[in-house]
Amino acid sequence: MLLNHLNLCVDNLEEAERFFIHYFKFKARNDCNDVIKVLQDESGFTLVLSSLGGEHPTYPFSFHLGFYVTTAQEVDEIHQRLVADGYSTGVPKIVRGQYSFYFQALDGLLFEVTATE
Template sequence: MKLNHLNLCVRDLTEAIAFFQHLFEFRLLEQKGDAIAVMNDEQGFTLVLSKMRANLEDYDRYPKDFHVGFYVDTAAEVDQFHQKLQAFGVASEHEPKWMRGGYTLYFTALDGILFEVTSFNE
């Protein structure tokens, strides 16, 4: 069985598209107005971004431990990503560091979604 896609609900679809294009090199395949966008990466993973409905304000937050994680091959790539993130204007709470067996960067973006970029190699 192969995970085919993930639907991530976001408040600002335009911001989320730019975020995934510039930082994670996803390609925009299709967009339906300001409601939904379909993207994919170099490995063939499909990311669907859908705009949260405004009338669901009490139910539109992800749980505290929810996060989106990416693996890269080397610790240097984590550092390079951190520099790219800063240049894009997204702050991280800390520098990348070794934890739980990997070199990891955590940061929050897109109105509160936690992201992780990790390498298990030096």
């Protein structure tokens, strides 16, 4: 079985689309409109961003989006880009045996970036 897609409700579709494209190498697909943005990553995973029409989405405590990259250097590069762009992030460190960091963006969504090597 293969997880095909995830629908993530966000406050600002355009901001979220730019964020995922810029920091996590997603590509925009053509089947987008004013209510949804459809993105795809390098492995073929589809991320659907949707708007609740002005209602702020809420997620449970500890809900987060985790991204794996191959090396610690990639973790550091993403961290440095986020910090340079004004995001407040945790410092990359070893967590549960893997090099990673956490940060919040897009109106409070929690993100994790972890190296697999």
